[in-house]
Amino acid sequence: KQEVTQIPAALSVPEGENLVLNCSFTDSAIYNLQWFRQDPGKGLTSLLLIQSSQREQTSGRLNASLDKSSGRSTLYIAASQPGDSATYLCAVRQLGDTPLVFGKGTRLSVIA
């Protein structure tokens, strides 16, 4: 059974810092991996989707990498801003299956 772990559970950084969020998964037979953002009391906003054949995806200040063989992904946020404060969730989709398996998330606070 696929398990997704996100470290750290919570992170607080001063504005302007570059930071890395980590995601690991136990079964490397994945189809893709998605990073989401969730604001308090809100739904999920898709940030980046990486197909299993890809190594990374970039959107603005965000860069997500995927190392499928080692079961790891990282989300890099450059020049963090207070508006980046939210919970970041990592989710994987297995081969031949469609539901996403989520980690518990990393709660990020960017202090002005």
Add this chain to the structure above:
Amino acid sequence: GAGVSQTPSNKVTEKGKYVELRCDPISGHTALYWYRQSLGQGPEFLIYFQGTGAADDSGLPNDRFFAVRPEGSVSTLKIQRTERGDSAVYLCASSLNPTSGGGSYNEQFFGPGTRLTVL
């Protein structure tokens, strides 16, 4: 264009009552998913529809939970004899075609969720 919408946004009910939660997917999306998110946890899969049929309902916790999608668009999640442990945020997502070869077709887009509280 319009995203995934869910109604109601909040639902408070008493233990033992019946509730229905509604999801309107993005127009043209053939796949629809229901997830449940408890406080401090990531979403957990409940059921997935491809068109009108439930392709995978392995995540439904027990037979009190049931979902339908009669016309391949709007879906309703139904919970009978609610229990306090059913309290959670129920999330709905849709995607274009989860079985296609790649690209953005299998990217899932989520609605804002329905917060269910069972007293």
